[in-house]
């Protein structure tokens with residue numbers, strides 16, 4: 001646990017050290033790489049996020065997804081104390097509010113709240129990731145909690161989970177916790193890499 005905290009701090013530091021130009025080029029690269037997967041098709045339901053701090057930024061991905069007619073969703077904190085979030089439809093004219101981290105989110109009282117299983121693709125921010133598709137996130141467990149139920153029962157078909165981060169956030173091996181949900185893929189400025197969904201990990 002302490003190790004995870006330390007690693008999180010270290011990886012955030014590495015991320016912060018990237019130059020604005022490197023960062024921007026990486027953000028454009030995410031859009032190019034994801035465009036090439038045929039995942040950004042009309043009517044696909046895709047959960048994105050608004051970059052917080054120095055998180056890998058999806059602005060160009062959001063631009064492409066919009067142009068292609070994808071339906072976009074953003075995470076919205078619904079219960080801060082218990083680290084609960086839901087995914088809410090996001091349009092250019094959405095009524096927005098700001099959560100306690102200062103991240104803009106669509107107001108769930110004015111927009112469609114969708115269940116995780118109806119999403120086709122979720123793009124998740126990474127603090128660190130390993131060769132097998134395990135991830136370290138913000139540390140509050142919001143994504144883990146909202147995706148945990150996918151591990152119950154048979155393998156899920158939807159949604160596909162793709163982590164987004166910079167190459168410098170790669171580590172050799174993360175020790176997954178009981179509640180961690182393995183990623184289907186990871187996109188960095190170097191490329192998009194897919195993982196097998198290994199039965200033993202589900």
Ligand SMILES: Nc1nc2c(c(=O)[nH]1)N(C=O)[C@@H](CNc1ccc(C(=O)N[C@@H](CCC(=O)O)C(=O)O)cc1)CN2
Pocket residue numbers: 012049050051052053054055075076077085101103125137138139140141142143
């Ligand atoms: N862009 C984005 N939106 C998101 C998430 C996310 O990880 N990224 N979330 C998914 O979880 C939820 C917000 N979760 C968060 C959980 C913890 C911290 C946090 O601990 N921040 C610290 C330190 C940050 C730092 O070191 O830079 C802080 O604000 O003090 C922030 C957001 C919902 N929206």
Ligand SMILES: Nc1ncnc2c1ncn2[C@@H]1O[C@H](COP(=O)(O)OP(=O)(O)OP(=O)(O)O)[C@@H](O)[C@H]1O
Pocket residue numbers: 004135136137138139140141142143144145148177179180
């Ligand atoms: N499904 C769950 N059930 C119970 N507790 C959970 C669950 N998921 C996460 N947690 C709790 O949340 C805390 C943070 O989890 P973890 O360190 O895996 O977060 P993370 O993956 O970095 O964050 P996130 O999922 O928000 O990106 C853990 O200490 C754990 O107590």
